[in-house]
Amino acid sequence: MHKRLGDDIPIAEGVAVRLVGLLDGSLFQSELLIAEDRFATHFPEREGYGYFLVETEQPAAVATALEKGLAAYGLDATLSAERLRGYRAVENTYLATFQTLGLLGLLLGTLGLGILILRNVIERSGELAALSACGFRRTRLGAMLLYEHGFLLLAGEGIGSVAALIAVAPRLFDPTPLPWASLSISLCLVFVAGLLACAAAAHLALRRPLLAALKAEG
Structure with missing residues (x-):
């Protein structure tokens, strides 16, 4: 209008x-x-x-009974949740589009995260070489790097999720439920992709000769 x-x-x-x-x-x-x-x-x-608005604890059964009993009048009973989902159809289409773009952004972000972690580990190659000289094995160093960056990744996801919940707080009380399942899957995919990027960066960095890095540090 x-x-x-x-x-x-x-x-x-x-x-x-x-x-x-x-x-x-x-x-x-x-x-x-x-x-x-x-x-x-x-x-x-x-x-x-x-x-007509009918409040009942068995909406599906009541809708079937009304449509059958008032078929001569052409009554069409619709559940309130279905009507609201119909109103949200356009909005959900936009959300699905942005979610697809978000997955593309996730791929690019994962690549950027791996490059950033690789650079960070290379800059700390002297520190890692010193730890290796003190008896730390490469697998132990790799696990340490993975735990460190995994914690940062988890903290970032947590802060971002809290900020997003605050931003959509009014929608939490909407009769139409939020797609919690797809959101949870997306968060898990982000976390797993981040861990894979961390592991790949740590593996590539620790393959470098640490002895040369230790000499350069000295």
Whole structure:
């Protein structure tokens, strides 16, 4: 409708309604609600009701019974959750698109993370060479680097997740549930990809001759 709060909408000759509230995120977000007495005054030829809200603990069974019993009147019973999912379809399409782009960003970020870790380990080659001279094996050094950068990766994911939850806090109370499963899988993929990048960078760095690095450090 491309209307905002306070705008007038003509609904009949000489009759207009003014938008005084929006119902975004509700079952009525695609409807225009008018007081019953005002509606009856301007549209006396319209009788009865076109919508019914039924609150029940067994929505599927009640919907089936209503459609079967009132089939002659063409009643179409829809679950409120399905109606809300329909409203969210466009939004979910955009989210799916950005999620795909996010996976591409994940691949690029993983590559960048591996390069950054590799540079960090190379800069510390003297320190690693000294530890190797003190008796630390390469496998032990690799595990140490993996634990160190894995902790940083986990801390970064935790801080980012908390910040994201704060940003979408109003959506947490939305009747439509968030895609927790896909979000959890994405976080796990990010963590696993980061660990693989850490392991690859540590492996490549520790393959370098540490003795030369120790001499350079001295």
